[in-house]
Amino acid sequence: xxxxxxxxxxxxxxxxxxxxxxxxxxxxxxxxxxRAYSYAAASxxxxxxxxxxxxxxxxxxxxxxxxxxxxxLPLSALAAGSGVALSGVVGSYPLTLAxxxxxxxxxxxxxxxxxxxxxxxxxxxxxGMGWFSLGGNVGFALAPLLVAAVIATGGLRASPLLVVPxxxxxxxxxxxxxxxxxxxPAGRPTEGSGxxxxxxxxxxxGAVVCRSVVFVGLSAFVSLYVRERVGGADVAGTAALCVLxxxxxxxxxxxxxxxxxxGRLAVVRRAYALTGLAVAGVVLVPGPAVxxxxxxxxxxxxxxxxxxxxxxxxxxxxxxxxASGVTLGLTVSVGGLAAPALGALADxxxxxxxxxxxxxxxxxxxxxxRGLRDPAPERQSTPCLPAR
Numbered sequence: 225x226x227x228x229x230x231x232x233x234x235x236x237x238x239x240x241x242x243x244x245x246x247x248x249x250x251x252x253x254x255x256x257x258x259r260a261y262s263y264a265a266a267s268x269x270x271x272x273x274x275x276x277x278x279x280x281x282x283x284x285x286x287x288x289x290x291x292x293x294x295x296x297l298p299l300s301a302l303a304a305g306s307g308v309a310l311s312g313v314v315g316s317y318p319l320t321l322a323x324x325x326x327x328x329x330x331x332x333x334x335x336x337x338x339x340x341x342x343x344x345x346x347x348x349x350x351x352g353m354g355w356f357s358l359g360g361n362v363g364f365a366l367a368p369l370l371v372a373a374v375i376a377t378g379g380l381r382a383s384p385l386l387v388v389p390x391x392x393x394x395x396x397x398x399x400x401x402x403x404x405x406x407x408x409p410a411g412r413p414t415e416g417s418g419x420x421x422x423x424x425x426x427x428x429x430g431a432v433v434c435r436s437v438v439f440v441g442l443s444a445f446v447s448l449y450v451r452e453r454v455g456g457a458d459v460a461g462t463a464a465l466c467v468l469x470x471x472x473x474x475x476x477x478x479x480x481x482x483x484x485x486x487g488r489l490a491v492v493r494r495a496y497a498l499t500g501l502a503v504a505g506v507v508l509v510p511g512p513a514v515x516x517x518x519x520x521x522x523x524x525x526x527x528x529x530x531x532x533x534x535x536x537x538x539x540x541x542x543x544x545x546x547a548s549g550v551t552l553g554l555t556v557s558v559g560g561l562a563a564p565a566l567g568a569l570a571d572x573x574x575x576x577x578x579x580x581x582x583x584x585x586x587x588x589x590x591x592x593x594r595g596l597r598d599p600a601p602e603r604q605s606t607p608c609l610p611a612r
Contacts, residue, residue, distance in 0.1 A: 230344045231352060233400040234338060236608045237297065240393025240520050242360035244304040244327050246367025248273040249443040252310065253461060254375050255320075256448070257314030263575075265446075267315065272321040273307075274561065277328035278525075285336040285549025292293040294404070295398035296337050301332030311553075312375070312383025315342060338397075339548035341404050348486065355481025357530035358485045361476050372462050375577035380557055389429055393538055424596050429550055431589035432532050436559025438503060438582045439525055442468055442562050446506070446518060449575045454512055464465030464518055471522025472529070479527035488531045495527035496593075499586035503506070507579050511517020514590075524586075540597040 254264045261269075287293060305326025311320050339356070346352020374385045446468055447461030455459055475495075482491045504522050505517030536551035537544050570578035 227345055230400065230403050231342065231355060233402050233403065236341050237393050237396040238303065238356060238359035238399055239408035240396060241301050241304050241331060241338075242363035242369060243367045243389045243393075244363075245310045245360075246332055246364035246443070246465075247271075247308045248311075248324055248327065249369050249376075249440075250368040250371040250447075250462075250465060251276065251308075251380075251383075251443055253503065254371075254380055254440060258380050259317075261267060261317075263448075263570045265567075267563040269311075269320060269324055270563040271561065272466050273324040273328040274440070274563070275328070276325045277332040278561070280329060281332040281335065281549045282546060283549075284333050285543075285546040288336045288340060288545035288549075289543050293337055294341070294401040297341075297401055299345040300330045300333035300396035301390050301397055302512040303327070305330070305333065305387045305393070305608040308525045309313070309387040309390075310386045312380030312386075328579040335552045337544045338548040339537075339552050340398065340544055341536075343537060343544060344546075347403065349484045350531065350588055351480040352593065354476050354530040357533065358473055358476045358553060359525060361529070365466060365473060366400035367469065368462050368532065375500050415420040420542050421539045421599065423549075424599070425547065427592050427596060428532065428535055428539065430436055431492075431496075431592040432551055433559065433577075434585040434589040434592070435499075435528070437562045438499070438521075438559075438585050440559035440563055441508070441566050441579065441582050442503075442518075444522065445570065445575055445579065446567065448516055449579065450518070452575060453510065453514055456612075464515060467515055468522045469519045471519045472526035475523035475526030476522070476529050476574050479529065479531055482527070483531050487591060487598050488535055489596055492531055492535075493590050495524050495592055496586040499524040499589075500583060503586065504583045507576060507583060535599070555595055 248270055253271065255261045255266050255269060256263075284296070287297075299373065304327050307323045307330060311323040311327075314320055314323055339353075342353055342356035346356070370386065370389070374382050377385070444464070447465045450464035451461040479491060479495070499521060502517050502520035505512060506521055511518055531550045533548060536547035540547040566578045
């Protein structure tokens with residue numbers, strides 16, 4: 225099987241899994257409408273999907289640093305989908321939180337092993353990791369459309385239909401596992417050479433946390449905010465969420481290409497500078513122009529996305545699974561911890577006031593990255609291919 229086909233399988237599987245990261249935020253307006261959740265209660269659902277994922281993702285990364293665990297890919301896809309599918313039919317708020325938490329654990333289990341496989345297939349390159357990350361962004365972008373289509377057929381009680389992408393994702397991941405067999409003869413994953421640079425990795429992780437708070441905050445509330453700003457029915461908010469997720473697809477591919485030409489850290493720093501201006505436009509500019517600024521925010525937030533992953537892996541070449549679990553998972557998921565605070569602020573003031581603090585966080589990310597040096601990327605050997 226060709227390298228391109230292997231990367232395609234991984235990217236499509238990634239899309240199916242990350243549908244469920246986007247689906248939780250896309251369900252928030254329906255929880256508010258059908259169950260009369262407050263902003264704080266609705267943001268608690270986002271937190272539940274993120275909290276366990278944040279805690280266990282480094283654990284999965286550390287485990288994959290010691291043992292090859294390719295079987296996690298199809299299993300985690302099924303867990304991610306099952307939790308979201310159940311969230312609309314369980315009767316109580318605690319059970320809803322439990323269901324989306326199961327989904328979060330599935331997402332957490334998936335990313336470290338999948339990122340390791342993608343790194344091997346891409347030989348450590350930025351563009352290859354960009355295409356793998358693009359799959360996840362496509363899943364994010366499709367989530368609002370999928371949720372809207374399913375919930376329109378029967379309200380939240382139709383949510384079991386949302387398990388379909390998980391089944392497809394499990395099949396794609398199983399095919400990728402059969403094709404790749406990314407492991408050493410002794411069964412341990414292949415590691416890079418060189419020393420681990422923990423101080424640089426921790427600064428990078430801090431920058432990704434700030435980015436995560438911005439993205440999760442917008443994911444949770446941009447749908448409600450845009451409906452409030454421009455009027456219109458649910459379609460106005462769903463369109464805004466689709467723009468937020470779809471712009472990431474452009475940003476991710478663009479980020480890999482720009483990094484190959486100008487260097488990863490230079491591109492990441494400039495992307496964060498643009499992000500701050502774009503978020504200010506979302507919060508401050510009135511009328512339909514908000515859609516333009518949502519698109520700019522999305523693209524700017526996602527230009528660094530795959531670059532965070534490759535930078536983290538190159539800062540910790542001896543712990544690729546841990547680096548992947550943190551940069552692709554933990555620091556992304558931990559942004560959900562800020563969602564209840566934003567929801568509580570929105571309940572006591574307004575959505576606009578709650579979103580205003582997000583303007584300064586991209587600048588903080590840029591400050592954390594000042595002075596860092598771009599590590600030499602660790603190029604991987606061609607992965608083992610299956611016997612014919």
